[in-house]
Amino acid sequence: MTGWPPLLPARHSGHMDSSGRQATEGLRTAAGPRTAAGSQAAGPRSTAGAGPRSGPVRLADVAEAAGVSRALASRVLNGDPAARAAAETKARIVETAARLGYVPNVAAKSLRGNRTGLIGLVVHDLSSPIYLELMRGAREEAARHSYFLVLGDVDELLADEDAYRILISGRRVDGIIMQGGHGELDRRVGDIARALPTVVVNAPTDVEHEGATQVYPDEVAATRLLTEHLIGLGHRRIGLVSGPRQSMTNRLREEGIVTALAAADLELREEDRVHGEWSADGGRAGVDQLVDRWGGGADRPSALIAGNSLVGIGMLGALARHDLVVPRDLSVAAVHDTWINEHLAPSLTAVSLPLHEVGTVAVRTLLAGSHGGRHILSDPPPVLHGRGSTGAVG
Amino acid sequence: MTGWPPLLPARHSGHMDSSGRQATEGLRTAAGPRTAAGSQAAGPRSTAGAGPRSGPVRLADVAEAAGVSRALASRVLNGDPAARAAAETKARIVETAARLGYVPNVAAKSLRGNRTGLIGLVVHDLSSPIYLELMRGAREEAARHSYFLVLGDVDELLADEDAYRILISGRRVDGIIMQGGHGELDRRVGDIARALPTVVVNAPTDVEHEGATQVYPDEVAATRLLTEHLIGLGHRRIGLVSGPRQSMTNRLREEGIVTALAAADLELREEDRVHGEWSADGGRAGVDQLVDRWGGGADRPSALIAGNSLVGIGMLGALARHDLVVPRDLSVAAVHDTWINEHLAPSLTAVSLPLHEVGTVAVRTLLAGSHGGRHILSDPPPVLHGRGSTGAVG
DNA sequence: CTGAAAGCGCTTACAG
DNA sequence: CTGAAAGCGCTTACAG
Numbered sequence: 118m119t120g121w122p123p124l125l126p127a128r129h130s131g132h133m134d135s136s137g138r139q140a141t142e143g144l145r146t147a148a149g150p151r152t153a154a155g156s157q158a159a160g161p162r163s164t165a166g167a168g169p170r171s172g173p174v175r176l177a178d179v180a181e182a183a184g185v186s187r188a189l190a191s192r193v194l195n196g197d198p199a200a201r202a203a204a205e206t207k208a209r210i211v212e213t214a215a216r217l218g219y220v221p222n223v224a225a226k227s228l229r230g231n232r233t234g235l236i237g238l239v240v241h242d243l244s245s246p247i248y249l250e251l252m253r254g255a256r257e258e259a260a261r262h263s264y265f266l267v268l269g270d271v272d273e274l275l276a277d278e279d280a281y282r283i284l285i286s287g288r289r290v291d292g293i294i295m296q297g298g299h300g301e302l303d304r305r306v307g308d309i310a311r312a313l314p315t316v317v318v319n320a321p322t323d324v325e326h327e328g329a330t331q332v333y334p335d336e337v338a339a340t341r342l343l344t345e346h347l348i349g350l351g352h353r354r355i356g357l358v359s360g361p362r363q364s365m366t367n368r369l370r371e372e373g374i375v376t377a378l379a380a381a382d383l384e385l386r387e388e389d390r391v392h393g394e395w396s397a398d399g400g401r402a403g404v405d406q407l408v409d410r411w412g413g414g415a416d417r418p419s420a421l422i423a424g425n426s427l428v429g430i431g432m433l434g435a436l437a438r439h440d441l442v443v444p445r446d447l448s449v450a451a452v453h454d455t456w457i458n459e460h461l462a463p464s465l466t467a468v469s470l471p472l473h474e475v476g477t478v479a480v481r482t483l484l485a486g487s488h489g490g491r492h493i494l495s496d497p498p499p500v501l502h503g504r505g506s507t508g509a510v511g
Numbered sequence: 512m513t514g515w516p517p518l519l520p521a522r523h524s525g526h527m528d529s530s531g532r533q534a535t536e537g538l539r540t541a542a543g544p545r546t547a548a549g550s551q552a553a554g555p556r557s558t559a560g561a562g563p564r565s566g567p568v569r570l571a572d573v574a575e576a577a578g579v580s581r582a583l584a585s586r587v588l589n590g591d592p593a594a595r596a597a598a599e600t601k602a603r604i605v606e607t608a609a610r611l612g613y614v615p616n617v618a619a620k621s622l623r624g625n626r627t628g629l630i631g632l633v634v635h636d637l638s639s640p641i642y643l644e645l646m647r648g649a650r651e652e653a654a655r656h657s658y659f660l661v662l663g664d665v666d667e668l669l670a671d672e673d674a675y676r677i678l679i680s681g682r683r684v685d686g687i688i689m690q691g692g693h694g695e696l697d698r699r700v701g702d703i704a705r706a707l708p709t710v711v712v713n714a715p716t717d718v719e720h721e722g723a724t725q726v727y728p729d730e731v732a733a734t735r736l737l738t739e740h741l742i743g744l745g746h747r748r749i750g751l752v753s754g755p756r757q758s759m760t761n762r763l764r765e766e767g768i769v770t771a772l773a774a775a776d777l778e779l780r781e782e783d784r785v786h787g788e789w790s791a792d793g794g795r796a797g798v799d800q801l802v803d804r805w806g807g808g809a810d811r812p813s814a815l816i817a818g819n820s821l822v823g824i825g826m827l828g829a830l831a832r833h834d835l836v837v838p839r840d841l842s843v844a845a846v847h848d849t850w851i852n853e854h855l856a857p858s859l860t861a862v863s864l865p866l867h868e869v870g871t872v873a874v875r876t877l878l879a880g881s882h883g884g885r886h887i888l889s890d891p892p893p894v895l896h897g898r899g900s901t902g903a904v905g
Numbered sequence: 906c907t908g909a910a911a912g913c914g915c916t917t918a919c920a921g
Numbered sequence: 922c923t924g925a926a927a928g929c930g931c932t933t934a935c936a937g
Binding site: 173218220221222223224225227228233234235238243246249252253256257260263265266267268269270273277279280282283284286287288289397400401430431433434437438456457459460461462463464 | 567612614615616617618619621622627628629632637640643646647650651654657659660661662663664667671673674676677678680681682683791794795824825827828831832850851853854855856857858
């Protein structure tokens with residue numbers, strides 16, 4: 118049988134750790150325990166059979182093969198500018214490392230250097246295409262600095278105190294990027310930031326948490342732009358279906374709308390706004406509620422703004438079900454431009470937010486040292502993507 | 512100023528590593544270098560100011576505080592059944608650890624134990640809601656075993672040889688779950704599986720790679736179900752818009768369709784199938800192509816199957832643009848049931864695949880030792896979700 | 906400039 | 922059953 122040996126020991130009566138979870142002995146890396154004899158004898162990586170040392174190539178192997186000390190090998194391989202060995206020696210070390218296929222042991226580096234090369238990304242909505250863009254931006258920037266991202270889930274972290282501690286206090290990661298707007302976790306941001314450099318992304322929170330940096334896009338500018346677009350099309354009464362009313366994100370988005378309306382001597386009427394979940398279901402529920410209020414009459418807004426892209430998708434579906442034709446009967450425009458928008462029927466007008474950059478900047482901020490305070494990203498600025506769901510009034 | 516010290520050293524003239532990327536000195540965990548004096552003196556974690564040892568609590572601190580050796584502390588804390596200290600002693604150790612807030616240093620554990628507690632998840636489509644479900648399943652199962660997931664991107668890994676080596680050969684993770692169906696990476700699966708326990712998920716590949724286990728859902732059963740649903744509605748001529756023709760996934764899905772059709776004495780006509788990308792754009796292009804073939808005539812299928820959910824979304828949008836009304840003019844049904852489906856107008860009939868379980872099983876397989884071969888998941892079986900996009904023919 | 910040595914925090918044969 | 926010691930692979934003050 119090819120492949121790896123069974124690693125979860127057969128006795129499934131496996132011991133439990135203190136949290137009661139099963140302690141997996143599971144995976145081990147390729148290298149078996151090194152035989153003491155082995156490391157004494159012959160050169161590293163004896164190619165043809167009888168070689169004593171198996172396992173991955175270590176720094177010591179490279180140093181020996183290159184005829185230098187481990188210290189020098191380490192310095193040269195890490196590009197330490199202080200290492201001024203003869204250029205030829207340096208070249209030999211580098212070449213030897215390459216030839217032997219040397220890859221530094223990450224665990225040893227971590228233990229020694231007190232950094233893991235890992236950043237925790239803690240989200241609470243892995244299904245949303247919205248945050249994926251952010252995630253992608255973060256991943257790319259992390260990769261640029263040879264960092265990897267470790268995935269965490271808010272609810273799980275809150276439910277599993279052990280996982281929480283391992284991630285936050287176990288020096289499992291060098292820093293945490295967490296998605297804000299989750300009431301319960303938001304309350305623990307202070308603790309987290311005390312343990313680890315922390316950046317809260319996207320959903321701004323009320324509190325300025327000690328030490329945690331907040332990074333989010335210019336929400337106000339985005340909805341202002343959206344609203345101006347609608348006003349430009351002749352709409353005078355504009356409604357809103359959004360997320361939780363008191364959430365900071367909603368408040369900022371409303372602020373943009375209200376500002377733009379005020380500039381045109383208009384207002385956002387109380388009766389024209391609905392608050393619920395930040396999801397397609399929320400959008401559907403919001404429309405149902407509004408239609409109910411309207412009672413079939415014509416006394417209603419000519420346009421609706423969707424608090425986010427998911428809400429917008431739900432709204433479009435619900436409006437169709439109520440036989441309201443978009444944009445003839447009602448225009449719809451959403452916050453967030455995802456790939457789905459242009460494939461909907463009608464395609465969905467939306468304003469894009471620089472979520473990719475939020476991810477990028479979050480990582481950069483972490484790497485540069487998180488210092489608290491808020492970064493509002495204005496570059497790139499929100500961009501309006503006019504599509505089929507919005508049309509001139511009348 | 513509150514927060515963490517600047518960690519990326521000011522001199523941005525930072526040295527480059529061998530790959531030419533900037534070597535980030537970036538993040539460090541809280542603990543500064545321990546003062547030699549500190550670890551000698553007083554007890555750990557002296558609460559009130561003058562305490563010499565700062566930094567996280569170590570096993571040694573717990574052992575000292577509990578009055579036992581590090582060895583015993585380690586054994587008890589890890590639930591080693593061989594440790595049969597007095598129950599009272601054990602309790603004291605556990606209690607002390609809790610009181611001091613001891614969290615084991617992951618790097619030290621990794622170095623010593625040769626396992627990282629990390630599984631690499633390598634995907635090539637972070638924007639697809641389809642794979643998110645898989646990702647979520649994997650994450651949950653990993654968490655159950657105290658494992659975390661590290662995110663990798665196929666294209667990046669292929670472009671950046673250094674990142675590839677660090678992830679695959681640097682003992683950065685204990686195993687790899689990679690999304691198959693990416694021609695180029697598929698070709699390297701053999702190498703990867705030689706370096707690390709490897710599971711290829713979801714998109715089956717042609718080759719049975721030495722040592723790598725494949726895990727995927729029962730594709731054939733899924734499209735068979737979908738097709739039977741359409742046949743049951745009276746459809747006799749059914750078309751297909753799918754991904755790359757030669758991809759294993761497409762071939763399996765076609766097999767299901769052909770099988771179901773054959774059972775009803777029907778066939779999948781060459782002219783009724785289009786192959787392109789596994790994306791909404793692909794779905795749109797496919798419909799455009801078909802409509803072009805039909806040239807406005809009525810000689811066309813009465814139903815179309817979408818190779819996956821993204822393709823289906825693109826198809827729905829495209830059909831609307833061609834003024835073809837679904838399901839009146841044409842029924843549409845897709846593979847994969849995502850949350851979007853029920854919010855589309857019309858809502859999209861689809862067959863669900865157990866992607867969550869694919870993720871779960873992938874992790875379990877890895878932890879149990881990957882042995883090559885294929886797992887086709889039949890539990891839970893594919894389920895048909897009939898919605899607005901499919902109707903009786905005529 | 907370079908090498909020898911110490912040490913990061915942990916676990917596990919090895920003796921007692 | 923438990924403790925002292927070795928060692929996982931690396932880097933970095935510290936001497937030379």
